[in-house]
Amino acid sequence: MTPTPLSPYLPLAVVLLLAGGMAMLIPQITTRLGPRRPSAIKSTSFEAGSESSGPARQRFAVKFYVVALLFIVFDVEAVFLYPWAVNFKALGWFGYVEMLIFAVTLVVGLIYIWKKGALDWES
DSSP states (O other): OOOOTTGGGHHHHHHHHHHHHHHHHHHHHHHHHSOOOOOHHHHSOEETTEEOOSOTTOOOOHHHHHHHHHHHHHHHHHHTHHHHHHTHHHHHHHHHHHHHHHHHHHHHHHHHHHHHTTTOOOO
């Protein structure tokens, strides 16, 4: 059999088809076979670890948004570590020093927001 230009992508296509099939099949199986025991407690709305109270348009504390933004910032910056780790040997000492500066900047920022109380949920 002569290989075609697309033959290296066959395993990827199989994995994607399997993943798509599982994504459609598992919810169907759990819906049909899962237990159905509705109760008043299960029917109440629940979000973020506390009971719903007040109007839907109530204001949230700014700290909620600050923590969400900080999570996104540190999560996105953690993504930069993967390409660096893959190219670690090729980058040499220059890449190591650059990442060290990057990591120190992150740690200093984390210490700053920690000292400012942005991660403190009590108040």
